[in-house]
Amino acid sequence: MTGEENRPAKRRKTKGNNPSIVKIGDKTIDLTAYLRPQENPVKKPPTNGVEKASPTTEEKQEPETKGNEKTEAGKPHKGVSKRHQNARATPMLRARKALPIWAHQEDIKSSLRKDNDILLIVGETGSGKSTQVPQFLCDEPWCRKKKVQVGSNTVNVGGMIAITQPRRVAAITLAGRVAKEMGTPLAPRQEGSVGYSVRFDHVVPKGTKIKFLTEGMLLQELLRDPSLRQYSAIIVDEIHERSVDVDLIAGFLKQILASDKAGRGGIPLKVVVMSATADVEKIQEFFNPQDVHSSMQLLRIKGRQFPVEIHHTDRPVPDIQEALIKQIFDIHQQEPLPGDILAFLTGQEEIEAAQRLIEEHSATLPSNVPKIQAFPLYGQLSIQAQQDAFKPAKQAYTRKVVLATNIAETSVTVPGVRYVIDCGKAKVKQFRARLGMESLLAKAISKSSAIQRTGRAGREGPGKCYRLYTAETYESLQEADLPEILRNDILGAVLTMKARGINDVLSFPLMDSPDVDSVEKALLQLLFLEALASDGTITEVGRKLALFPVSAPYGRVLLAAAEPEYDCLLEVIDIIACLTSGENIFHQLQAEDEPTRDDVEEHRKELYRREGDILTYLTAMQRYAAENADRIDWCRRRRINVRNMKQALSIRQQLRGICAREKLLAELPPPDPQPFVPLPPERADALLRCFLRGFALRTALLAPDSSYVTVQDRHVVAVHPSSVLHGHRREAIMFLEHVFTQKNYAKKVSAVQADWIVEAMGRR
Numbered sequence: 001m002t003g004e005e006n007r008p009a010k011r012r013k014t015k016g017n018n019p020s021i022v023k024i025g026d027k028t029i030d031l032t033a034y035l036r037p038q039e040n041p042v043k044k045p046p047t048n049g050v051e052k053a054s055p056t057t058e059e060k061q062e063p064e065t066k067g068n069e070k071t072e073a074g075k076p077h078k079g080v081s082k083r084h085q086n087a088r089a090t091p092m093l094r095a096r097k098a099l100p101i102w103a104h105q106e107d108i109k110s111s112l113r114k115d116n117d118i119l120l121i122v123g124e125t126g127s128g129k130s131t132q133v134p135q136f137l138c139d140e141p142w143c144r145k146k147k148v149q150v151g152s153n154t155v156n157v158g159g160m161i162a163i164t165q166p167r168r169v170a171a172i173t174l175a176g177r178v179a180k181e182m183g184t185p186l187a188p189r190q191e192g193s194v195g196y197s198v199r200f201d202h203v204v205p206k207g208t209k210i211k212f213l214t215e216g217m218l219l220q221e222l223l224r225d226p227s228l229r230q231y232s233a234i235i236v237d238e239i240h241e242r243s244v245d246v247d248l249i250a251g252f253l254k255q256i257l258a259s260d261k262a263g264r265g266g267i268p269l270k271v272v273v274m275s276a277t278a279d280v281e282k283i284q285e286f287f288n289p290q291d292v293h294s295s296m297q298l299l300r301i302k303g304r305q306f307p308v309e310i311h312h313t314d315r316p317v318p319d320i321q322e323a324l325i326k327q328i329f330d331i332h333q334q335e336p337l338p339g340d341i342l343a344f345l346t347g348q349e350e351i352e353a354a355q356r357l358i359e360e361h362s363a364t365l366p367s368n369v370p371k372i373q374a375f376p377l378y379g380q381l382s383i384q385a386q387q388d389a390f391k392p393a394k395q396a397y398t399r400k401v402v403l404a405t406n407i408a409e410t411s412v413t414v415p416g417v418r419y420v421i422d423c424g425k426a427k428v429k430q431f432r433a434r435l436g437m438e439s440l441l442a443k444a445i446s447k448s449s450a451i452q453r454t455g456r457a458g459r460e461g462p463g464k465c466y467r468l469y470t471a472e473t474y475e476s477l478q479e480a481d482l483p484e485i486l487r488n489d490i491l492g493a494v495l496t497m498k499a500r501g502i503n504d505v506l507s508f509p510l511m512d513s514p515d516v517d518s519v520e521k522a523l524l525q526l527l528f529l530e531a532l533a534s535d536g537t538i539t540e541v542g543r544k545l546a547l548f549p550v551s552a553p554y555g556r557v558l559l560a561a562a563e564p565e566y567d568c569l570l571e572v573i574d575i576i577a578c579l580t581s582g583e584n585i586f587h588q589l590q591a592e593d594e595p596t597r598d599d600v601e602e603h604r605k606e607l608y609r610r611e612g613d614i615l616t617y618l619t620a621m622q623r624y625a626a627e628n629a630d631r632i633d634w635c636r637r638r639r640i641n642v643r644n645m646k647q648a649l650s651i652r653q654q655l656r657g658i659c660a661r662e663k664l665l666a667e668l669p670p671p672d673p674q675p676f677v678p679l680p681p682e683r684a685d686a687l688l689r690c691f692l693r694g695f696a697l698r699t700a701l702l703a704p705d706s707s708y709v710t711v712q713d714r715h716v717v718a719v720h721p722s723s724v725l726h727g728h729r730r731e732a733i734m735f736l737e738h739v740f741t742q743k744n745y746a747k748k749v750s751a752v753q754a755d756w757i758v759e760a761m762g763r764r
């Protein structure tokens with residue numbers, strides 16, 4: 001896709017071609033001091049003629065447990081039965097014992113014995129909460145599976161601990177770490193003690209006792225099993241993040257705690273809430289003893305395993321990106337290996353620009369200076385690409401720099417990292433209910449975020465954190481961010497409540513209640529999606545939407561696609577798989593693509609569709625799946641993200657399975673590769689009309705002055721430069737995303753007819 005706006009400003013070498021002076025747009029960055037061969041360069045390890053890997057990453061780290069692997073002692077193991085034996089007296093056990101939380105093991109266990117069901121643990125970052133607490137508790141007597149009578153049925157209750165994480169990257173890496181500590185495999189279809197479950201990726205071995213899962217996944221489980229029968233305890237980790245999902249989970253847990261537990265055969269559910277930066281009073285007030293029939297124990301864990309030195313700048317930095325790059329090269333020059341860097345930036349664009357700059361200059365470093373390799377880490381990356389940031393740098397004698405958004409802010413340990421650089425900002429999504437639009441703007445972070453970011457250093461040894469702001473600025477930061485429920489779209493939250501039979505959503509127990517405008521907007525949209533009946537109760541459609549692993553509008557499109565009127569379910573699955581696989585599958589073409597740019601555009605031409613982005617995604621997906629020879633090469637020629645395409649294929653398979661189970665799909669299609677057949681225009685029309693069943697409220701009409709004006713609320717929107725329809729005029733457009741960055745943008749845009757919009761709106 002084209003993309004003026006998204007394309008980072010061109011970098012040019014300055015006059016005289018000094019490779020140490022670079023220009024990013026109108027900014028000049030002088031890296032001379034950082035790139036000069038060092039007077040005392042970091043000593044290369046003795047090589048005997050062969051370069052040895054940096055001990056930072058290659059010697060200290062072991063890959064995460066996956067599959068049939070060996071224990072630390074090197075012996076293959078079979079799982080559960082031998083786990084303690086395997087873990088005994090290993091370096092890993094010694095490392096566990098050195099964690100501050102280890103000394104509190106007995107306090108933690110005893111505070112949940114007898115009638116105490118709720119525990120709040122506030123412990124510093126890196127004190128060992130996420131990895132140790134579930135291991136302390138999983139062998140407690142109350143954690144055993146029990147057979148009980150529920151009504152006339154005998155059912156199993158308990159036996160497993162769930163530990164929720166705000167993000168999938170944390171759930172996956174923590175599961176890997178804990179599996180390794182317990183000496184148990186983390187692989188499907190094997191026996192093991194640890195598992196994880198995130199959207200479109202579940203590894204839950206037989207016999208799992210500890211399951212890391214994203215908050216969204218636990219909410220899905222709550223819809224299927226309101227009493228959470230398979231669990232003995234739920235650990236809500238990182239509650240300070242206050243996502244909409246965690247607030248909902250807290251509400252549902254409060255209801256279970258307050259209930260007569262009949263759904264669990266009278267067996268209590270233990271609840272542990274944890275964070276380094278929790279608002280203790282607020283949580284205690286929420287789980288107050290009168291409501292939940294148990295007093296909440298509070299445990300504070302002091303200290304962290306390794307110290308972290310914090311450095312602030314003397315004065316405000318005029319340009320964050322520039323200061324960040326300089327800081328990276330500064331550390332690289334001054335600090336010995338091993339010691340990787342984790343830098344927090346605001347978003348994908350900033351990360352990509354920084355990555356290019358670092359790589360370009362690392363390549364020009366003299367041979368006696370270690371190289372730097374940059375790894376991006378942001379939410380839209382595929383799971384596999386995210387995991388790369390957790391692996392050692394590929395080349396020897398190289399320092400790894402992970403360039404991350406705030407997805408690496410809590411819970412995660414990036415192995416090898418000794419230094420953290422915090423730019424002090426984050427892009428925050430804010431939903432403007434009145435405008436029905438989300439904005440995504442960089443804002444100052446809170447103190448809680450700054451503390452969490454600092455906590456990513458000092459996890460495997462002493463660390464340093466460089467804050468690119470002054471100590472006064474830090475003092476002026478807000479204590480915590482506004483909870484997401486007060487600033488974000490709550491469509492999914494309202495649907496989840498309705499699906500759980502909560503009709504009066506305003507009376508659901510929440511730590512903070514959303515404003516009435518947002519609730520009204522969500523209710524209206526659910527009505528339009530036919531998820532609610534006119535009396536506000538959930539419909540059969542609504543129930544199905546709540547259970548789909550995609551957002552409600554996408555779910556609605558899936559349901560409509562199975563209707564004979566549209567009959568395009570397989571195509572819709574392909575498109576949604578592509579859309580939910582991560583970032584835009586089309587890489588933005590950069591200056592360095594210049595020599596092959598025409599070639600790439602020529603190859604992409606066969607994918608671009610005049611109807612817009614949805615049909616373009618479909619064509620890309622179908623041509624990719626039809627490719628019989630070399631799919632990687634196919635992607636490379638078109639500068640298409642290979643990992644996303646692979647992930648899209650896996651999501652497609654899962655969505656097909658779900659649709660078959662829900663009887664939307666009569667039979668599964670034959671396996672790939674199937675010959676590519678372009679969608680004829682009348683079928684393309686049906687497909688776009690089908691998408692309007694989920695997105696008619698996200699449409700705009702062409703005004704006489706050539707701007708697009710939204711049908712709902714009448715705002716002017718511009719077609720985002722990443723869209724194939726950028727610069728084209730159509731009677732009306734439908735957009736799947738609506739976001740305010742520098743401008744009010746419509747993204748993922750398709751051309752539609754005005755009367756289709758009227759038709760879709762008229763259905764309610």
Ligand SMILES: Nc1ncnc2c1ncn2[C@@H]1O[C@H](COP(=O)(O)OP(=O)(O)OP(=O)(O)O)[C@@H](O)[C@H]1O
Binds near residue numbers: 099123124173177
């Ligand atoms: N994936 C990993 N690789 C290597 N070491 C790890 C990993 N995960 C955890 N550790 C080690 O275990 C320690 C404790 O981590 P844990 O996540 O349990 O702490 P925490 O108190 O939950 O921290 P936070 O509040 O920052 O999430 C880390 O400091 C690190 O030494």
